[in-house]
Amino acid sequence: MFGLKGIFRTNTSQFRQQLRLAHKIRGKAPIYCRTIKERIDELNYKDELYTTRIDIGFPPERKEKVRQEQFQHLKAIKNDKNLEKLARDQKLFIDLDESKKVWLETVGPLHKKQIADHYAIFEHLYGEGYFIPYLNLDIFYDLKNDSCLPVYSGNVIKPAEAIEPPIVSYQCAPDTLWTLVLTSLDGHLTEENKEYAHWLIANIPGRDVDKGDTLIEYLQPFPLKGTGYHRYAFVLYKQNEKLSYEVPKVTSESSLEDRTFVTRDWYKKYQDVITPAGLAFFQTSWDSTVRDFFHKTLNQKEPMYEYDFPDPYIRPQEWFPLRKPFNLYMDKYRDPKQIKKEYLLRKLQSEDPFKSPPPPLKFPNAHPLPKSMPSWLKLHEKKIRLKWGRVNDV
Amino acid sequence: MFALKDSFIKPLRRFNSSSAAAEFFNRNPRNLERMRIGRKPDGYHLEKPGRKFWHKLEVKGSNRTITAQVVHYINGPVVEAKTSEWALRKQLYSMVDTCAYMNLGRVLAQRCLECGISEMYCDLKPQDGSKIEKFLKEFENGGINLFELDVYKNPQPWDQFRPEKPWEVIEE
Numbered sequence: 001m002f003g004l005k006g007i008f009r010t011n012t013s014q015f016r017q018q019l020r021l022a023h024k025i026r027g028k029a030p031i032y033c034r035t036i037k038e039r040i041d042e043l044n045y046k047d048e049l050y051t052t053r054i055d056i057g058f059p060p061e062r063k064e065k066v067r068q069e070q071f072q073h074l075k076a077i078k079n080d081k082n083l084e085k086l087a088r089d090q091k092l093f094i095d096l097d098e099s100k101k102v103w104l105e106t107v108g109p110l111h112k113k114q115i116a117d118h119y120a121i122f123e124h125l126y127g128e129g130y131f132i133p134y135l136n137l138d139i140f141y142d143l144k145n146d147s148c149l150p151v152y153s154g155n156v157i158k159p160a161e162a163i164e165p166p167i168v169s170y171q172c173a174p175d176t177l178w179t180l181v182l183t184s185l186d187g188h189l190t191e192e193n194k195e196y197a198h199w200l201i202a203n204i205p206g207r208d209v210d211k212g213d214t215l216i217e218y219l220q221p222f223p224l225k226g227t228g229y230h231r232y233a234f235v236l237y238k239q240n241e242k243l244s245y246e247v248p249k250v251t252s253e254s255s256l257e258d259r260t261f262v263t264r265d266w267y268k269k270y271q272d273v274i275t276p277a278g279l280a281f282f283q284t285s286w287d288s289t290v291r292d293f294f295h296k297t298l299n300q301k302e303p304m305y306e307y308d309f310p311d312p313y314i315r316p317q318e319w320f321p322l323r324k325p326f327n328l329y330m331d332k333y334r335d336p337k338q339i340k341k342e343y344l345l346r347k348l349q350s351e352d353p354f355k356s357p358p359p360p361l362k363f364p365n366a367h368p369l370p371k372s373m374p375s376w377l378k379l380h381e382k383k384i385r386l387k388w389g390r391v392n393d394v
Numbered sequence: 395m396f397a398l399k400d401s402f403i404k405p406l407r408r409f410n411s412s413s414a415a416a417e418f419f420n421r422n423p424r425n426l427e428r429m430r431i432g433r434k435p436d437g438y439h440l441e442k443p444g445r446k447f448w449h450k451l452e453v454k455g456s457n458r459t460i461t462a463q464v465v466h467y468i469n470g471p472v473v474e475a476k477t478s479e480w481a482l483r484k485q486l487y488s489m490v491d492t493c494a495y496m497n498l499g500r501v502l503a504q505r506c507l508e509c510g511i512s513e514m515y516c517d518l519k520p521q522d523g524s525k526i527e528k529f530l531k532e533f534e535n536g537g538i539n540l541f542e543l544d545v546y547k548n549p550q551p552w553d554q555f556r557p558e559k560p561w562e563v564i565e566e
Contacts, residue, residue, distance in 0.1 A: 045536060070480065086564060087487035090528075094497045096504055103481035110520070111474070114507045118472040120423045147535055154424075154510035186422050189414045193421075227418055228425040287564065304413035307431060307561075308525040309548040328552065336551060392556045 017313045026263065053122075056267075057131025057276055058238075060109075076239035110281065116154050121233055123283055124185045125263045138169045139237055151280045153263065157221075160289045165199065165218035170236065170278055174206035177239040179274060183261055187231040190301065197261035202245050216250040216259065221284045222293050222356045227307040229283040235263075236278035243273060256298065327376055331390075343394045346384075361385065362380065424510075430495045430546045430560045435467055447515035447542055451533075453526060459489050462529070464514055473509050475502040495529040503536020516540040 027033055034042075041382040077083060086092040113132045114360045116122060122130040139151040141162050147187060149161055168180060182199035198219045204212035223230040250258045267274070317333050351357065360365065364385035369378050370386075426432030427448045438445040445467065453462045453469075463474035475482070477498055486494050506512065520526035534540060540552040549556050 071485075073484065080487075083487045087491055087493045090492050090496070092493040092497070093500070094482065096500060098502070099481045099501060101474055102484055111505070114474075115472055118424070118466060118469050118509075120421070124421055128456065141503045152508035155508055175510075186425075189418075192419050211521060222416070224418065226561070227420050228421055228429045230420065230425075231422050273508050283424075283428075285561075305418050307429070309415075312550050330410075332552070385422065388554045390551055393551060 001124045019312060019313060042060075052128065054129050054273070055131060056129040057128065058134055060132070060134060076242050104136045104213050108136070112153050113253040116279060116281070118155055119231060119281065120186070121231065121279070124231075125183075125233065125235070127264050127269060129264075129267075131276045131279075133277065133279035135172070135236060137234060138282045139166050139280050141166045141232055151282045153279075153281055156229070157282045157283055157284050158287050158289075159223065159284055159293075160287050162284065164219045165288065167272060168209045168234070169207060172206060176206060177242060178204040178206075178212070179237040179239055179243070179245075180204060180209065180212070180234065181263070182218075182232060182234050183263055184230060184232050187221070187223065187225075187232075188260070189256065191223075191260070193262075195261045195263060196256065196259045197250070198248075198259070199246075200247065203239070203242055215247050217252045219251070219252065219259065220289070222290045222295060222333055223286050224303055224305055225290065226307070227286075230287045231281055231283055233281040235272040235276050235277065238277045239275045243270065245270070252297075325376065329382065339390060340393055343391055347394055433546070434545050443517050444515075447513055449514040449542070450516050451516040451518070451540065453518065453529060455490065455525075457490065460494060460498055462498050464502075464506060464511060470552055473502070473505050473511060475505060476516075489543050492528055494526050495525040496532045499529040499532030500536055503533050507537055512537065513539045513542050514544045 047126045058287055066361065083092065100108075106312060109132045113130065116133075117130070140148040141151070143150050143161060148167075149157055151157065151166065173180070180199065181197065183195040184195050185195055187196055188194045196219075197216045199214075200216035200222065201209060201212040201214050221230065221232050248258065267276075291302050294300055321329050365382055367385075369381055373381075383389050431560060432448070434448060435445050447467060449472070450465045450467075451462070453460065455461075456487055459476055459478040461474065461476045463471040466472050474499055476492045477483060477486060482488060482494075482501060486497060488494060506514075516530070516531065518526055520530060532541065543560075546560055547556065
C-alpha cells in the first residue's frame with residue numbers, strides 16, 4: 001500500500017489497480033442501493049468542527065455613493081450614440097486594463113480568494129484561517145529584456161525568471177508598517193508539512209520595500225526535478241506596531257535548515273499585532289537553474305524524483321497455465337532486472353565502439369528469418385526489430 | 395508521492411551528501427492534474443453532459459446577464475466572469491448583446507491565464523455565427539486551449555509502446 005496523504009486520502013482507489021474477476025451483481029439491486037455520489041459524499045463527510053473556517057483578514061471597506069454614480073454612468077452610456085453604433089457593428093472592444101482596475105476594486109478580492117482556495121493556499125498557510133485579499137499586491141519579476149513577469153494568482157513562472165528578487169508595490173498610507181513574506185508551500189526537502197521562508201521583510205514603512213528590515217534574504221525558487229509544480233506565496237501583513245520578530249537573521253549564505261518555517265505557528269505567535277492584507281502566488285517547475293543552484297549555492301547533490309506509480313497486478317503463478325504463450329507467461333514471473341540485462345547484453349553485442357552503427361532497417365520485417373526458427377522466436381525477433389515492448393526499457 | 399531516482403552512474407564531483415528525503419510529497423492539489431497523472435472522473439460516457447474533465451467551461455445566458463465560469467470537477471466554479479460585474483458593465487452598451495459575449499470571452503481568458511489555467515474541457519457545440527461561437531473565438535484568441543489531454547497511463551513492461559512522459563518535456 002502506498003502512502004496516501006493530504007488531498008488523496010479520500011481517493012484511495014486510484015492507487016490500487018482495480019480488479020474485476022467476473023461479471024456478477026455485487027451488493028444490492030440498483031433500485032435499492034445508493035448512488036455513487038451519495039457514497040462518495042458519505043466517505044468524504046467531515047464534521048463541522050473540522051471544516052469551520054475563520055476569517056483572519058480585514059473587513060471590506062465601505063464605499064459610499066457608488067450606486068448613484070453607477071446609475072448616472074449607465075444613463076450616459078445608453079444615450080451614447082457612438083457606443084451604440086460600435087455595439088451594433090460588433091466592434092465594441094472594452095479596455096481590458098481599465099476593466100481589470102475596476103475588477104480589483106470590486107469583486108477581484110473575492111475571486112482571488114476563490115482561486116486561492118482552489119490551490120489550497122489558505123489551508124496550507126493557516127489551517128482553518130483564511131482572508132480575503134482586499135489589498136492588491138503588484139509583484140513583478142524583471143526579465144532584463146525590457147519586459148517583466150507579474151505574479152498573479154497561480155500563473156507559472158520558471159526558476160530562471162525568478163533568480164533576482166521581484167519588484168513589489170501596493171497602495172497604502174505612508175505612516176503604516178508592513179511585513180512581506182514569501183514562502184514555498186511544497187518545497188521542503190525533509191519534512192512534509194513545513195515550508196521554507198524565501199524572503200521576509202519586516203517593518204516596511206509605507207510602500208518603500210527597500211527601507212524595511214530584511215530578516216530573511218531572498219532565495220530563488222527551487223522546485224525539485226520530477227516533482228512537478230510547486231506553489232510560492234507572497235503574503236503582505238499589516239503591522240500595528242514596530243516588531244522585531246524573534247527570527248534569526250538569514251543571509252543568502254545560510255543553510256536551508258535555517259529557513260524552515262511554519263506560517264501557521266509564526267502567525268499564531270503574532271496574530272494580535274499583524275493582519276494579512278494582500279496575497280499573490282505563483283507556480284513553478286524544474287528547469288536547469290535549479291541544478292546550478294544546488295551545485296553552486298548549496299554545494300550538494302541535486303535530488304531527483306520520479307512519480308511512484310503503483311505496481312501492476314500479476315496473478316499468482318500456476319503450475320499448468322492453459323492457453324498462455326509460455327515465453328510471455330514466464331517473463332511475467334522472472335526478475336525484471338534480469339530481463340533488462342538480457343536485452344542490454346543483446347544490444348551491446350552488436351555495438352562496436354570503433355565503428356559507426358549500421359543504418360536502421362528501412363523495412364524491418366521484410367528481411368526473412370531462418371526457416372528452422374520456431375514461431376514464438378520469430379515473433380520475438382520481429383518485436384525487437386519494430387522496437388515494440390520490453391526492448392524500449394533498455 | 396515521488397521516490398528518489400536511483401542513479402546508475404556514480405557522481406563525478408564530490409558533493410556533500412544529499413539531505414533530501416527518499417520520499418517527497420507535493421502538497422499542491424493541482425500538481426498531479428497539471429502533470430496529467432491525477433485522477434479524472436471517468437465512466438460517465440453514456441451521460442450527457444460529460445463529466446470527464448478537470449476543468450470545464452460553462453456559459454449561462456439569461457435575459458439580464460451572461461455568466462461564464464470555469465468549473466473544477468471537485469471544487470466547483472473556480473474562475474468566473476459576469477457581464478453584470480461593474481468591471482464589464484461600465485464599458486458595455488448592453489449586457490446581453492454579441493459584444494457582451496465577445497468581451498466576456500476576452501475577460502475570462504485573461505483571468506484564467508492569471509490563475510494558471512490554460513487548458514479546459516468544453517462541450518459547447520455552437521451554431522455558426524451564434525453568440526456562443528463568437529465568445530469561444532475570443533476566448534481561444536485570449537490564449538486558452540479548449541481541449542484537455544487524457545490522463546497519462548504508466549506503461550507496463552509488456553506494453554507495446556512507451557508514450558512520452560508529459561512532465562519530462564521541457565519547453566524552451
